[in-house]
Amino acid sequence: MRIGTARKLFVGFGLLPSVLLYAVFVVVPVFWSAYYGFMDWKGIGEARFIGFDNYVEALTHDIFWQSLGNNLIVVAASVFGQVPLALLLALLLSQGTWFQRFVRASVFMPMVLSSVVIGIIWSYIYQPQIGLLNGILSFVGLEEWKRAWLSDPSIAMWMIAIPIIWNFIGPYLIMFLAALSSIPQELNDAAAIDGATRTRRLFSITLPMIWDTIKVAIVLCISGSLKAFDLIYVMTKGGPAHATELLASYMYNNTFNVYRYGYGSAVSTLIVIISLLLIAGSQILMRRNNQ
Amino acid sequence: MRRNWMIVLTLLIVVTMFAGCSGDKGATGIKSAEGDSIKLSLWHNFTGDDLRARTMREIISEFEAANPGIKLNVQAIPPDGYRARLKTVAAANEMPDVFIMWPGAMTKEFQGGGLIQPVDELLQANAAWKDGFLPGSFDNFTIDNKVYSAPMSLTPTSILYYNQSILDSHGVKVPQTWDELLQAVRTLKAAKVTPIALGNKAAWLAQSSILSSLADRVTGTEWFIKAAAQEGAKFTDPEFVRALELLQQLQQEGAFQEGFNSMDNTQMEMMFAHGQAAMMIDGGWALTNLTANATPDAIKQMGVTVLPAIADGKGDPNTTSGVVGVGLGLSAKTEGKVKEAAHKLIFAMSGPEAQKRTLESNQLVSYKVELDKSKVSPIFSKVYELVNDIQFTPVYDGMLTSAGADVVNNGIQELLMGGDPKAIAAKIQEAQAKSLGK
Numbered sequence: 075m076r077i078g079t080a081r082k083l084f085v086g087f088g089l090l091p092s093v094l095l096y097a098v099f100v101v102v103p104v105f106w107s108a109y110y111g112f113m114d115w116k117g118i119g120e121a122r123f124i125g126f127d128n129y130v131e132a133l134t135h136d137i138f139w140q141s142l143g144n145n146l147i148v149v150a151a152s153v154f155g156q157v158p159l160a161l162l163l164a165l166l167l168s169q170g171t172w173f174q175r176f177v178r179a180s181v182f183m184p185m186v187l188s189s190v191v192i193g194i195i196w197s198y199i200y201q202p203q204i205g206l207l208n209g210i211l212s213f214v215g216l217e218e219w220k221r222a223w224l225s226d227p228s229i230a231m232w233m234i235a236i237p238i239i240w241n242f243i244g245p246y247l248i249m250f251l252a253a254l255s256s257i258p259q260e261l262n263d264a265a266a267i268d269g270a271t272r273t274r275r276l277f278s279i280t281l282p283m284i285w286d287t288i289k290v291a292i293v294l295c296i297s298g299s300l301k302a303f304d305l306i307y308v309m310t311k312g313g314p315a316h317a318t319e320l321l322a323s324y325m326y327n328n329t330f331n332v333y334r335y336g337y338g339s340a341v342s343t344l345i346v347i348i349s350l351l352l353i354a355g356s357q358i359l360m361r362r363n364n365q
Numbered sequence: 366m367r368r369n370w371m372i373v374l375t376l377l378i379v380v381t382m383f384a385g386c387s388g389d390k391g392a393t394g395i396k397s398a399e400g401d402s403i404k405l406s407l408w409h410n411f412t413g414d415d416l417r418a419r420t421m422r423e424i425i426s427e428f429e430a431a432n433p434g435i436k437l438n439v440q441a442i443p444p445d446g447y448r449a450r451l452k453t454v455a456a457a458n459e460m461p462d463v464f465i466m467w468p469g470a471m472t473k474e475f476q477g478g479g480l481i482q483p484v485d486e487l488l489q490a491n492a493a494w495k496d497g498f499l500p501g502s503f504d505n506f507t508i509d510n511k512v513y514s515a516p517m518s519l520t521p522t523s524i525l526y527y528n529q530s531i532l533d534s535h536g537v538k539v540p541q542t543w544d545e546l547l548q549a550v551r552t553l554k555a556a557k558v559t560p561i562a563l564g565n566k567a568a569w570l571a572q573s574s575i576l577s578s579l580a581d582r583v584t585g586t587e588w589f590i591k592a593a594a595q596e597g598a599k600f601t602d603p604e605f606v607r608a609l610e611l612l613q614q615l616q617q618e619g620a621f622q623e624g625f626n627s628m629d630n631t632q633m634e635m636m637f638a639h640g641q642a643a644m645m646i647d648g649g650w651a652l653t654n655l656t657a658n659a660t661p662d663a664i665k666q667m668g669v670t671v672l673p674a675i676a677d678g679k680g681d682p683n684t685t686s687g688v689v690g691v692g693l694g695l696s697a698k699t700e701g702k703v704k705e706a707a708h709k710l711i712f713a714m715s716g717p718e719a720q721k722r723t724l725e726s727n728q729l730v731s732y733k734v735e736l737d738k739s740k741v742s743p744i745f746s747k748v749y750e751l752v753n754d755i756q757f758t759p760v761y762d763g764m765l766t767s768a769g770a771d772v773v774n775n776g777i778q779e780l781l782m783g784g785d786p787k788a789i790a791a792k793i794q795e796a797q798a799k800s801l802g803k
Contacts (some may be wrong), residue, residue: 118455118478202624203641222624230627292620313568314626315779330449332767333474 104346108111111340116191116333128340137342141324142230144215144350147354148320149299151235154241157291160243165276185244195350196237200224223311234318237305242298246291251365253287254280273331289360293353300349321345368735370448398459403706406438406461410447415653416726420713424722428713437506455480463707466514466694468505469763478506483511483696487708494717502689502731505763506632514692517715519721521729521752522648522760523578523672530666531558533641539627539670542612546673550620553643557651561615562642563625564633565781568774572761574646576777577686578672580608581758585679593764595803600794601787604679611675616781626778638663646672649687654729657741669734669747671755681757687757689731723736726750769797 111128115121132138163181167174184192200223201207208220213361223233257280265275281288303322306312312319312327319327329338367597407425411418417670422441429437440461442450450685454460460480466472475481488495505515527539532549535556540546553560565571581589584604591598592605615621622642630647631654636644645651655664674682694713695704712718720732721764725740729752737744762770776789 105436116474117452118474118480197627200627202627203622222627224627225624225782310627311567312784313566313778314777315775315784332771334768 092321103310104343107338107339108346110262110336111343113336113339115336117335123337124336128337129344131337134291134340137215137324138321138344140316140321144163144319145300145302145321147231148235148238148302151232151239152299153292153356154293155235155239156243156246156295157288159239160246160291161250161288163243163247164254165280167247167298168251168315178251181247182244184241185242185327188310189241189304192237192241193305196305197224200233209363225314226234227314230310230314230318234306234309237309238299238302241305246295249287249291250284255285257283288359292360294358296352297358300352321348369708380486383783391507395433399637401584402434402436403702404436404438405703405706405710407710408440408442408447408451408461408464410442410444410465412443413796415611417723417728420726421719424719427477428472428710432706432709435709438711450547450583451650454590455692460694460698462696462699462703464694464696465691465703465708467691468514468516468689470767472506472513473508476513477614480697481513481694482699483513484695484708484711485512486710487789488512488515491716493713497717497720497733499733501644501757505689506692514694515711515715516689517693517719518690518733519687519729519746520649521685521757522573522640523575523686524647524651524748524751525670525672526636526637526647526651527668527670528640528643528663529668531640535643538645540673542673543675544738547614547618549643550618554619558635559622559642561620561634562636562645563621563637564628564630564777566627566629568778569634569762569770570647571776572770573575573686574606574648576612576673576773577760578684578758579612579685580605580761581676581684582672582678582680582682582686583608583611586678586681586758589759589761593759593797594770595798595801596700600797601790606790609780609790612777613780613783613786618667621781626781634658640666649752652727652742652745652748655744658702664742667744667747669744671706671751681756683754684758685752686760687752688760688763724791749775766800768800769793772796 084095110121111123112123113121114124114127128264136352138209163177187195202208202220202222202225207222207223207270211217212220221229224230252282261279261283262275270278301322303326306318306320307326310318312323321341322345323339325338328334379385409421409425409657411421425437425439429435438461440500448467448471451466455475455478458478458480460475466475466481466740472481495515500521502516502519503512506512506516523563525540527648531553532539533559535552537549540549551559563571584592584602588598588602588604592600594601624634630651633645634647634651634654635658635779636642638655639649655667659667671683671685695707699707717732717734720730724732724734724736726747727741728769730750736746736749741749761773764771772793772795776784776793780786780789
């Protein structure tokens with residue numbers, strides 16, 4: 075369909091208010107914060123220009139890298155936990171019988187809970203004295219498996235990845251269900267007549283047809299995981315001793331507890347850059363796979 | 366034709382949108398020309414349902430009733446968001462006339478930003494009031510010999526709470542020395558009782574309640590003041606490392622329950638209130654929670670004392686770390702008649718009468734007042750008696766820079782997980798020196 079110049083102008087004009095809002099509230103703050111990253115600023119008083127010092131400090135600070143490592147654990151748990159699980163559930167639950175609808179609703183339910191509620195629920199599950207998990211372990215006689223799940227730095231991060239997966243599986247399930255329902259039934263029928271097995275149909279028809287949705291899901295997963303903050307804030311506050319620190323909580327702590335607004339801004343800017351790099355990387359990887 | 370109409374319509378929408386924006390500005394920009402009434406803005410965080418918050422709100426409404434000529438614009442902001450809101454208006458240089466602010470770092474920042482003015486005039490005009498404060502009350506509100514506020518409360522941060530009936534039933538007496546404490550821990554531990562409840566998820570608790578007093582017992586106050594200023598003492602000095610080692614020893618003896626780094630202080634206070642631990646080391650803020658959650662019988666069993674003495678320590682064992690609480694700050698922009706009204710309000714909210722009423726609402730004050738014990742809970746009057754007998758020493762996060770305090774907090778979590786005291790001391794030293802630019 076060809077669009078005339080006048081039409082284009084009109085469309086542009088119509089979009090103007092939202093583009094303006096987006097620019098003012100999203101684009102400008104991102105650059106603004108990058109700019110504050112060059113300052114030594116306490117939030118009050120004069121900001122002093124110090125060049126790349128904040129960025130260099132962040133990149134040479136071991137806690138920054140530890141936080142990035144923890145973030146990558148969350149990214150991995152989301153991409154390799156949420157997406158395949160959601161996909162599997164979507165394949166199993168695509169029929170829509172009464173039971174399947176019930177399971178779907180149950181899987182989606184955590185999504186409508188606030189993350190503070192989820193954080194508190196899981197804190198009680200992991201609670202060392204009265205917690206559900208330790209309670210079950212002693213009930214089945216596995217006393218020696220009991221742990222202080224969130225205080226033990228060697229496992230705390232993985233323990234937090236579990237509620238993160240549990241929390242966000244719902245929306246991906248819905249996305250995949252929608253994508254599956256858009257595959258024309260004729261394709262599957264034709265393949266079945268040609269003698270293709272179920273597995274063959276899955277890999278040759280279903281997955282390629284919803285590949286774009288999977289890509290979108292992975293991008294959402296990566297960007298969501300790098301923003302992760304609320305569950306950590308409620309469950310561990312990044313502790314003990316930075317064991318569960320994420321980039322976002324590291325940034326928050328430096329900005330609002332230590333009052334180094336400039337440094338915090340530099341860390342936020344680095345988070346944006348890292349997210350963009352990761353998403354670009356995953357896109358390139360998946361494009362190859364697709365061809 | 367229809368397209369033209371659409372354009373006109375869109376234009377109209379956009380124009381009204383922007384007109385709306387500028388319209389708002391115009392309205393706030395115009396000074397209202399009211400008669401003689403003086404407009405005074407006040408920000409506070411007494412929004413809770415506890416006794417103290419209710420008392421403070423009563424005082425404010427009484428002030429309004431008694432001063433019809435002063436029109437108060439009160440913003441009551443819940444405590445959790447209060448600091449952030451105040452910081453935001455501070456960054457924009459739009460402080461309210463009178464507001465709750467904290468001593469130490471916050472006062473220094475506001476003074477450095479030229480946002481507040483001293484209240485010396487008010488203090489000098491009411492000499493009896495000024496003399497009524499406990500020694501050192503104004504220290505953290507004083508910069509260059511000018512006093513910027515008067516404290517409205519007092520918070521001891523390190524009190525050893527104990528449950529007398531648990532101690533009695535295991536034949537343990539209230540520990541007076543470090544060795545007695547360790548012995549008590551071993552006895553209780555052997556009897557499968559949690560010796561000391563600890564909730565250090567937020568990481569400041571062990572620093573504020575345990576380390577601040579414990580380290581003072583070992584190093585003495587003078588050493589700490591020097592080390593905090595990085596003048597003539599360092600956190601890598603052997604006395605500070607020894608304090609860290611003692612704290613670690615307490616953990617290694619099994620004094621704290623499993624998972625203390627993932628529980629918060631409220632959970633810890635509940636454990637103690639419900640008799641699930643024999644002792645707890647916590648600040649004066651625990652009183653509200655204990656009073657609200659323990660049965661009257663349980664409260665009768667509770668006793669309070671200071672942290673045990675350390676043999677050969679340089680500090681005075683008859684002390685607790687503590688800070689004066691919030692005070693009312695006065696905006697630098699408040700002048701003339703509004704300033705007079707502001708002075709009146711500050712006196713009403715932190716003057717002798719207000720201090721007395723604050724104390725009677727179960728909140729310690731840094732002011733000489735006789736306590737009428739029939740008006741408060743028994744555990745509160747025990748704490749009141751305790752703090753009247755002892756001296757106060759500085760709290761770590763009140764003296765260190767925020768960057769230094771952050772490293773101490775995380776360092777203690779690491780220490781309690783078995784970290785190396787020397788390495789942690791070195792990290793603390795580095796952070797404090799760096800944030801002071803030394």
